[in-house]
Amino acid sequence: MTKTSSAASRAPLPFLGLACAVGVSTMYYNQPLLLEMGHTYGATAGRTGFVAVATQVGYAMGLLFFVPLGDLLERRALMMRMFAAVAVALVLVALAPSLSWLIAGSVLIGMFASVTHVVLPIAPDLVSDEQRGRAIGIVMTGLLLGILLARTFAGWVSNVTGWRYVFVIAAVMNAAFVPLLWRVMPKLPPKQKLRYRDAMKSLWTLYRTQPLLRESSELGALVFASFSCFWTTLAFLLYSHYGMGAGIAGTFGIVGAAGAMVAPIAGRMSDKHGSRWVVSVGMSLLAVSYLLLWGEESARISTTLHMMALVVGVVVLDMGAQMTQVANQTRIFGLDASARSRLNTVYMTVYFTGAAVGSALATLAWVHWKWNGVSVLALGLIGLAFVRHAMGDKGGNGLEHRPLTIEDELMEA
Numbered sequence: 276m277t278k279t280s281s282a283a284s285r286a287p288l289p290f291l292g293l294a295c296a297v298g299v300s301t302m303y304y305n306q307p308l309l310l311e312m313g314h315t316y317g318a319t320a321g322r323t324g325f326v327a328v329a330t331q332v333g334y335a336m337g338l339l340f341f342v343p344l345g346d347l348l349e350r351r352a353l354m355m356r357m358f359a360a361v362a363v364a365l366v367l368v369a370l371a372p373s374l375s376w377l378i379a380g381s382v383l384i385g386m387f388a389s390v391t392h393v394v395l396p397i398a399p400d401l402v403s404d405e406q407r408g409r410a411i412g413i414v415m416t417g418l419l420l421g422i423l424l425a426r427t428f429a430g431w432v433s434n435v436t437g438w439r440y441v442f443v444i445a446a447v448m449n450a451a452f453v454p455l456l457w458r459v460m461p462k463l464p465p466k467q468k469l470r471y472r473d474a475m476k477s478l479w480t481l482y483r484t485q486p487l488l489r490e491s492s493e494l495g496a497l498v499f500a501s502f503s504c505f506w507t508t509l510a511f512l513l514y515s516h517y518g519m520g521a522g523i524a525g526t527f528g529i530v531g532a533a534g535a536m537v538a539p540i541a542g543r544m545s546d547k548h549g550s551r552w553v554v555s556v557g558m559s560l561l562a563v564s565y566l567l568l569w570g571e572e573s574a575r576i577s578t579t580l581h582m583m584a585l586v587v588g589v590v591v592l593d594m595g596a597q598m599t600q601v602a603n604q605t606r607i608f609g610l611d612a613s614a615r616s617r618l619n620t621v622y623m624t625v626y627f628t629g630a631a632v633g634s635a636l637a638t639l640a641w642v643h644w645k646w647n648g649v650s651v652l653a654l655g656l657i658g659l660a661f662v663r664h665a666m667g668d669k670g671g672n673g674l675e676h677r678p679l680t681i682e683d684e685l686m687e688a
Contacts (some may be wrong), residue, residue: 280458287413288398288401288410288413289417290438290459291394291395291397291398291414291417292415292416292417292418293417293536294354294391294394294415294417294456295391295394295395295414295415295417295418295421295447296417296418296420296421296424297358297421297448297452298361298388298389298390298391298394298421299388299391299418299422299425300421300422300425300428301361301365301384301388301425301445301449301623302330302334302384302385302388302422302425302427303421303422303423303425303426303429303444303506304329304428304429304441305326305327305330305381306327306426306429306484306507306509306524307426307430307431307433307510307524308429308430308433308438308510308521309323309324309326309327309510309511309639310511310520311328311433311470311508312326312374312377312438312682313487315438316373316374316377318374320511320642321638321639323374324507324508324634324635324638325627325635325638326377326378327381327634328631328634328635328638329378329379329381329382329385329482330381330382330384330385330388331385331503331631331634332382332629332631333382333383333385333386333388333626334385334388334389334627335385335617335623335627335628335631336385336386337385337386337387337388338389338392338620338623338624339478339620340387341357341384341387341389341393341622342389342393342499342616342617342619342620342623343471343474343475343478343616343617343620344471344618345392345393345615345618346393346466346467346469346568346613346614346615346616347469347470347471348465349459349463349464349465350397350463350465351456351457351461351462351463352462353390353393353534354390354393354456354460354506355453355456355486357389357390357393358387358390358449358452358573359449359450359452359453360383360387361384361387361390361449362446362447362449362450363446364383364384364386365389365442365443365445365446365555366442366446367380367383368380368381368384368442369439369440369441369443369446370439370580376390377536383623388633389623391418392616392620393616394414394616395411395414395418395604395619396608396615396619398410398411398545399411399608399612399615400612400615403544404609406546407439407541407544407546407605407609408541408543408544408546408550408601408602408605409539409542411605411608412538412540412541412542412543413538414539414602415542415597415601415604416536416538416539419532419538419593419597419600420532423528423529423531423532423593424528424529424532425528425531426524426527426528427526427527427528428441428528428555429441430520430523430524430526430543431445431522431526432520433522434520436565445551462613466612466613467613471539474617475480477614477617478620478621480610481614481618482621485610485618486605486667487606487607487610487667488610488618488621488622490664490667491603491606491607491622492621492625492626493625493663494554494558494599494603494660494664494667495599495600495603495625495626495629496625496626496628496629496630496632497629497657497659497663498557498558498561498595498596498599498629498656498657498660499596499600499626499629499630499633499638499655500629500630500656501561501565501629501633501654501656501657501660502592502596502633503629503630503633503634503637504585504633504634504636504637504640504649504652504653504656505568505589505592505637505649505653507634507637507638508637508638508640508641508646509524509527511641512526512646513645517578527585527586527589530586530589530590531589531590531592531593532593533590533593534589534590534591534592534593534594534595534596537598538597538598538601541553541557541597541598541601541602542605542664542684544583544602545601545602545605547604548604550606551602551606551667553598553601553602554598554599554602554603554664556594556598557594557595557596557597557598557599557600557602558657558660558661558664559595560591560592560594560595560598560600561592561595561596561599561657562595562654562657563591564588564589564591564595565592565594565653565654566655567584567587568584568589568592568650569647569651570656587675603622604619605643633653633656635651636652637649638654640652659669
């Protein structure tokens with residue numbers, strides 16, 4: 276292992292998972308609260324749905340402009356600054372006097388919540404290439420639980436105190452994590468000396484010259500767009516059909532957490548069978564989940580049976596999404612150890628752009644065609660992902676690709 280990875284090994288993988296959970300959860304508090312926010316500002320579902328879109332757009336911006344700094348700066352200090360900044364953004368959202376201010380603050384939350392992907396590339400530095408999938412799976416478990424349990428936390432807290440206090444409490448949590456990072460994490464110096472301008476130039480070169488990176492990014496975007504269709508419109512579905520509020524919508528995060536626990540298993544499967552095989556299984560599960568969710572919602576069954584069917588569908592949905600994500604990141608991190616933050620920047624920028632598009636399209640589909648429209652949209656996105664997968668690289672973990680050196684990248688750029 277390198278000097279950097281030797282130092283980093285003092286920070287256990289589960290702590291990196293906690294850091295990912297704290298950072299990424301800030302993006303998802305708003306999803307079960309959209310109806311309450313709409314009531315506060317007198318806005319329709321179509322307008323408040325764009326709060327979730329704004330957060331994802333901000334996240335894509337943060338991934339593009341902030342995450343490459345993980346290859347250039349000392350990472351502990353960078354993470355501390357970004358956690359402090361996201362705490363400030365959460366306070367701004369809690370105090371937002373209008374929907375426009377809420378949307379603007381949501382963009383800022385998304386931008387600084389990208390600290391998650393400064394943290395994640397540290398994981399494969401701590402292990403050998405043969406254990407890369409396992410390490411990513413462990414840290415991704417924290418990240419995925421943060422995504423799913425954020426909805427539960429937001430739904431329950433809002434039922435007691437109102438939606439604004441969700442963001443106040445979240446701000447305190449993120450601010451408290453700054454000194455925790457200082458105590459637990461060692462200094463993590465950059466792996467190479469590179470100017471920010473040159474690092475940004477190399478992003479396009481990496482995307483253009485690495486076919487496995489392109490395939491993984493585009494697949495990830497389509498899969499996450501489909502995944503976002505469900506979570507963006509779940510609160511609308513539960514309220515319109517059963518009069519259920521944010522607390523019930525948030526509780527489905529606990530259900531999804533059961534599916535998220537497949538992440539470490541997916542990592543080991545990627546190490547054993549190859550990432551492409553795991554991607555195939557994950558996308559198949561996604562397609563099955565939407566067929567279940569669509570058929571169950573359309574069937575004439577009791578509310579109890581429908582809730583039970585939703586639970587099964589959500590577990591399968593999250594299993595499929597997490598398997599695909601872990602497999603994709605396992606193979607891209609095998610391309611170039613010295614450029615992992617930038618590889619992750621390219622992948623996650625495309626990935627969350629897909630999420631923003633999926634949320635926006637799902638909101639429009641709900642307004643015009645309700646759950647039938649959302650389900651058809653989600654299945655269509657999965658179908659496009661299968662087409663891209665069939666056209667892609669037939670290799671396994673990406674180890675067969677010889678990455679460009681930094682000098683080659685800059686010459687190409």
